[in-house]
Amino acid sequence: MTPGEIVAIVIAGVIVLFFTALIIRTALNKPKHAPVELAPPVQIDKDKAVQHLREAVRIPTVTMVEDYVDNVQPFIDYRNWLEKAYPLLNEKAERTIIADYSIIYHLKGKNPALKGGCYLSHIDVVPAPVDGWEHPPFSGELTDDGYIYGRGTQDMKGHMIALLEAVEYHLSQGKVFDRDLYLCFGHDEEPGTSIVGASSIVKHLKDKGVEIEFVIDEGGTVIDGKMLGIPHTVALIGAAEKxxxxxxxxxxxxxxxxxxxxxxxxxxxxxxxxxxxxxxxxKTRWTALTKETFKELSPYCGGSALGRIFKFALTNRDVMSPLVKFIFTLAAPMTNALVRxxxxxxxxxxxxxxxxxxxxxxxxxxxxxxxxxxxxxxxxxxxxxxxxxxxxxxxxxxxxxxxNPSAEADVHCTAYENIRRSILETFDDIVVAPYMFIAASDARFYNPLTDNVFRFGPFINSLDDQARIHGINERLHVDQLEKATAFFIRCLDNTLAE
Ligand SMILES: [Zn+2]
CATH class of the missing domain: 3.30.70.360 (Alpha-Beta Plaits)
Incomplete structure (x- = not known):
């Protein structure tokens, strides 16, 4: 054997060993969390939730900019409507109006030594010219196949109503949470800039010396895992936003x-x-959070050739980083947006x-x-x-x-774990991971109160339905509203416990 051949054999041997190690590492990459059981179903008054969302949609709280700068009355009507629709909340919580149209409901908990929890929603919606709508955008029409049509059904009155139904449910059961609950409803999230509501709410809480453990807002997403080679639904909790x-x-x-x-x-x-x-x-970059995203998801990849490739690449992301980034930038605009x-x-x-x-x-x-x-x-x-x-x-x-981008929340905190658990207790066959939310929400203003700022909307909507947000024929299925209410019942329970 010539010295050249020996060198070639040694190099080939090292390469084989290297890839064998990566393959073994991939095979050993199993989910690390203990399984979570689905929670027993609770009796939700679905008809009432549906009725409430339909009523909420009929109040045209179009955000007050440009042609709608004087659209004040619907915001007052909405606030008055909340009083009637949620009598227990209005009886037990203290309401403060902030910056004229934003609202804080403060519900005291049992233990004043604990920091409170903030649940956010925004009251405003984007305009909806009536052209092209199958049902008028502010009619709250309920179709035979179970869809409530209207502006805001997804973004984000559906979320707010599910949350409020859950709070009212707990109050009807005589529940007193351990922690204080703050429901913070901004009125001007949609214009995207110069947001007065959220920043004034945060200033108000800060000035009062309120201590907050965590914040949950809209955002995050629920996707079909197939695009990542995962044979489950994937719930992504936004732990930062771009x-x-x-x-x-x-x-x-x-x-x-x-x-x-x-x-x-x-x-x-x-x-x-x-x-x-x-x-x-x-340049593409891995942030601490994107690394977490794929550390959480990689054990679940598999079941198809694509899934196995993803699992191999993501498990060995540290040594195969350039290749993974390359796949990401080519795979889909969404994965590209996660890394740069x-x-x-x-x-x-x-x-x-x-x-x-x-x-x-x-x-x-x-x-x-x-x-x-x-x-x-x-x-x-x-x-x-x-x-x-x-x-x-x-x-x-x-x-x-x-x-500028928000800070990245620590996904090993108790609040994150409680949100994760609530998702698993509510939705069957679902995998949860944190990620960087690529759009914007009011949540980014809340970092002065706590590092634990998360975004999650508990809706499994089809891509077709998601595409209707800010567009025509925005709608939400009544089953989704019911499921989201069930999620918030669990989430309030889990996150507001000591
Ligand atoms: Zn929104």
Whole structure:
């Protein structure tokens, strides 16, 4: 044997050993949690919950911006309606109106030494022009196949009503929780920026010296595990949320008449800049939370070829990181969004005459920042990417409104464990993992009160139904409302116990 052959055999042996070790490690990757039994069913007054959601939808609490800036009355009507619909809550809890239209209900617990729990919802909904709706958006129509139609049924009056039904249920049973319960209902979540309700609620609680153990808001998601090769439903609890913002790429050049162009024009430079940004996304990164997501999910992958590949790759994510990131960026926009800051060009401006070359052309880029990155980092990245044109003074990167990513909650805290348990006690054949919520919610304002800020909406909606949020024919099935109420009954019980 030549020395070359010996080296080749040794290298081959090392590679075989290495992959054998990875395969053994994958085979040993089993779920680490003790199984949780489904809770015995409780008698929920489903008809009443359905009636309440229909009534809630009929009060058009369209968020008060732009054409709806004076849409005050529905918010007052809604608040008055809550008084009638939930008599026990209104009798036993203290209600405080914040920033004119937001509401806090404070229900005292048995043990004042314990920190309280905050359950959030927002009262406002996005506008719903009636065109294209099978049933008018503020009619709360109930169809023969069990759907309640209307704006807000999913985002998020369905969530709020399920929560309130659960609170009322417990009160009807004479329950007094160990911890104080704060129901915090903001009135202006939907515009996305300059949110007064949530920040004023937090300031109010902080000023009063209220101590909070955990926060639960909408968000998170329930998905079909098949997309990750998991033969179960997967419930994802949002333990952080991405930051979001807008920026403009502005190109300035001498314009002129279209009869004697001198390329590159401002439009040309802008087009190149957009292509460059799309082709050169920011680096992928594992955050502590995304690592947790896949540590939790990987033992459940399997059952199909795709599942086994995912299980192998995710179990060995530490040594196969570049490959896993590569798979993620290609697999789906959602998995790509979990591992990096994303850019989406949205609005474009150029010349306003057909025969005039503009002096200025610009694009709006909506960006979503992964935890650990800030708006200033995004600006610096884009300036570096476009540095030639920036140096020449013809391109400017202008930060507009933004909100940086939230902190990542510790998913080993008791509150997280209680939410996880409540999901498993309510839904059959489901796997739970934490993740980085890729949209925005009021929850991000609550970090001054506690690190334990979580997002979870207990609804298993089809992709078709999910796509109706903020769109036409938003609807919720009555069985979903019932299940969500059952979830909140468990969750209140678990999280507010000592
Ligand atoms: Zn919402």
């Amino acid at each position: 930051g979001n913002g807008d920026l403009e790429i502005v190109v300035r050049k001498s314009g002129g008449h279209a009869s004697n162009p001198n390329p590159p024009t401002a439009d040309g430079v802008l087009a190149n800049a957009i292509c460059k940004i799309e082709k050169n996304p920011m 800051t994303t850019f989406a060009p949205t609005m474009l401006w150029g010349s306003d005459a057909r025969n005039v070359i503009p002096k200025e052309a610009k694009v709006n880029i909506n960006y979503r920042m992964i935890t650990g990155e800030k708006a200033e980092d995004v600006k610096a990245y884009l300036e570096k990417l476009l540095k030639k044109d920036v140096k020449k003074g013809r391109v400017e990167v202008k930060l507009l409104n933004y909100s």
